[in-house]
Amino acid sequence: MQRLIIHVDMDAFFASVEQMDNPKLKGKPVIVGGNSPRGVVSTCSYEARKYGVRSAMPIFIAKQLCPGGIYLAVRHKRYEEISHKVFDILHSVTDMVEPVSIDEAYLDVSTLKDEPVEIVNMIKKKVKELLGLTLSAGISYNKFLAKTASEWNKPDGLKVITEDMVPEILKPLPIKKVHGIGEKSIEKLNEIGIYTIGQLLNLTEDEMVYYFGKYGIEIYNRIRGYDNRPVCVERETKSIGRETTFDNDTTDKSFLKAVLSDFAQELTRALDEEALFAKTVTVKFKTDNFKTHTRSKTLKKYINTYGEIKATAFDILDNYNINGSIRLIGLSLSNFSDARYEQLSFFDLHMDKQLEEG
Structure with missing residues (x-):
């Protein structure tokens, strides 16, 4: 049975929560990250993105691009509170939920009777009605393609990528859309004239390993539609x-x-x-x-x-x-x-005793 994976990603999460809590901010360029010129943008609303503001951008640059923006401090506790409510909605659909971050998750809906599109629309409706927020979702037969699909038409988007669409649908996308390719690797690839996934597909496995190390094999397979990673319900907090x-x-x-x-x-x-x-x-x-x-x-x-x-x-x-x-x-x-005390071995206890006696 082919797996059916949904990737959900809240739209401009921190900024959207701020707009939800203060309706006067709706439709305005909201930049979350504080007023400090030394700070960085955590998230910004889509209104701010029209000015070129992006996540991880220094605040002083954001202010140059969007001087009329509304700059707010990060409220971790509030975002975590709303995140819990979003995940409660996801868990009401299936137990097969893998949190990726505070506002992002994979769902394996392979065994559910409802069609994935119906499931996504139901999730979207609940999140909108209960929290006043929107999310974008991607549906496919593996995690890489589901995540790629969720980024397709943000905000409030929904995209399905089926097996027969791959790799043609990926070819026009910029290589930065491939999770795992960092800025330095992008620069190296650009230097040899590779800007799109279509051009990346021309590289051999050995060439991929040359540019990306051991991870090159995974990238080689993923852009061809192969990704066997399961949805992991338990994610270890590192x-x-x-x-x-x-x-x-x-x-x-x-x-x-x-x-x-x-x-x-x-x-x-x-x-x-x-x-x-x-x-x-x-x-x-x-x-x-x-x-x-x-x-x-x-x-x-x-x-x-x-x-x-x-x-x-x-x-x-x-x-x-x-x-x-x-x-x-x-x-x-x-x-x-999750245990309060570390279990000391006999050797540890013996050494502690020796130290006390010495």
Whole structure:
């Protein structure tokens, strides 16, 4: 039986939530990412995109392109709250839901009686009626094509890609549409005259490996319509974190600790919501020369309280020799478990005892 995969992607999610919460913002260029000139655009409304504003663009450039835009700070907690409601709707359709991000997911509907188009339209209707938001969806027989289809006619789009349409339908698309091809690889391909998937299809497997490494075989197969990745219901959370870029560079550790303290509170809530405990704490710094530094500490036990997270972050900061000013700081947690305490082996206990006695 051929699989039937749906990829759903909320339209301009953060900005749409802001417009939903404040109807006066509807139809206006909303840029979420804050007012700081050092910040970056998290998401922007489609009205802002008409000016050339894009995600991950520095705020100061966005303001040059769209000086009349409405610039708002990111509200993670609110977006997570709405995301949970969206995923509740998806889970009402099927248990085979794979979250990709806060606003994106795959659904395997192969065993459902309803047609995929009917399922998507029902999801769209529920999301619109209950939340006032829109989403775009793609339907196909594998994940790569379903995701490609969902990006076809945003916002509020729906596209179906069937097996007989491949690879012809992909040939005109720019190579940046292929997930896994980064900017450097795009530049290399452009240098040899490859701009579209149609041109990429002319490369042999060996040439694909040359340009993309081991991942080249996967790309070679995907653009030909082959992608056997299943929809994974359980996705392991690898890390959670927060970061911010300052308006002015700083060397004030008291100020940096205040920021880390706020992050520790947010991450504590995130751990609680996921019922997780973390063992590794990482502090990220970006100095005034734009170099990024990370310092991590892996603990002997798993932690999940605000006090433990904050204390570990402060310890990392106190032991970091700051050369120059700090323009960005971040805090993240990783190495997760749903168990409160790490099981110490007999060797660990024996060594601890020796250290105490020595």
